[in-house]
Structures are given as C-alpha cells and as structure tokens.
C-alpha cells in the first residue's frame with residue numbers, strides 16, 4: 001500500500017475555544033486533533049479498531065497563532081506485525097498573507113487487535129515520504145527499548161491514594 005492511500009488531513013481555524021493564555025493554540029488541543037487524524041490514517045491501512053499505543057517526538061516547533069489555520073497531515077510511515085507508525089506534520093498558515101510555517105512534527109504508534117491484518121510494506125512515493133519511511137526500522141528499535149524502560153518504570157509506580 002502507498003503512503004498516499006493512508007493520508008488523512010484535518011484543517012482547523014485557531015479561534016477562541018482553543019487558545020491558551022499566550023493567545024496561541026493550546027498544546028493539548030493539538031494533541032487531540034493529532035490523535036484523531038493519525039487514528040484515521042491507521043484505520044485506512046488496517047480497516048480495524050486500532051488503539052493509540054504511544055506518541056513520540058511530538059515537537060512543537062512554532063506557536064499556532066489566533067486566526068491562523070492549522071493543517072494536520074498524517075500518513076503511515078511503517079508497519080510491523082500489529083503496530084502502525086504514523087508520521088504527522090502540522091502546518092500553520094496566516095490566512096491573510098498565505099505565509100505557511102511548520103508548527104510541529106510527530107510520530108505516533110497505533111496497534112491493531114490480534115487477528116487483524118496489515119500490508120507487508122508501505123511504499124513511499126514523494127521525496128519526503130522516502131526520507132520519513134527510511135528511518136522506520138531504526139525508530140522502531142529505539143521505541144522497543146524505550147517500551148522496556150517504560151514497563152520497568154511502571155512496575156515501580158505506586159497506586160496509593162495521593163491525599164493521605
């Protein structure tokens with residue numbers, strides 16, 4: 001399957017309900033939009049009830065200002081046995097001037113239920129897709145090592161009620 005067949009796009013206007021006290025987009029709102037857009041891309045490659053497993057390298061590169069638009073574009077950049085890596089980019093646009101800027105990039109991993117099937121490989125076509133997809137195996141190895149660290153950390157986190 002080609003990257004382009006998995007592409008999902010959302011465009012939002014940055015307006016009052018989404019602003020923080022800097023009058024720029026609240027980062028948590030951007031994360032919710034990213035999860036939705038990337039999730040749709042993950043469903044496009046799997047046609048299955050995916051879950052978000054992890055988000056890594058969400059880099060907030062530039063603030064998204066009030067009255068600008070934010071275009072989130074996501075596509076599959078690699079697949080494993082049950083995991084799907086999505087690359088997403090967030091492009092801000094000053095709608096009055098047409099100036100565009102990269103506001104952020106992100107990799108997310110979604111997991112399909114046991115029994116669901118994924119294509120054997122993802123085919124990049126554009127220069128950007130080739131660049132992003134070629135790093136998949138290295139990123140997956142890092143992620144697997146981080147997951148072991150995370151599981152070790154979780155086994156040391158206490159569940160005591162915090163108000164005593």
Ligand SMILES: CCCCCCCCCCCCCCCC(=O)SCCNC(=O)CCNC(=O)[C@H](O)C(C)(C)COP(=O)(O)OP(=O)(O)OC[C@H]1O[C@@H](n2cnc3c(N)ncnc32)[C@H](O)[C@@H]1OP(=O)(O)O
Pocket residue numbers: 035036037038039040043048049050051052053054079080081082083084109111143144147
């Ligand atoms: C009815 C619905 C219809 C659908 C309609 C369409 C909807 C379209 C729009 C959706 C847009 C919104 C999307 C929001 C989706 C949520 O909001 S989901 C809610 C938030 N997420 C969760 O609650 C997930 C909670 N965690 C879990 O359930 C489990 O820990 C997981 C993530 C499924 C892993 O389970 P597991 O069975 O222990 O995994 P395991 O067998 O060890 O590994 C399986 C694969 O996952 C990878 N993996 C596991 N954990 C991680 C990790 N933390 N990081 C990276 N990779 C990992 C492994 O490396 C392995 O990869 P492969 O070698 O198979 O490629």
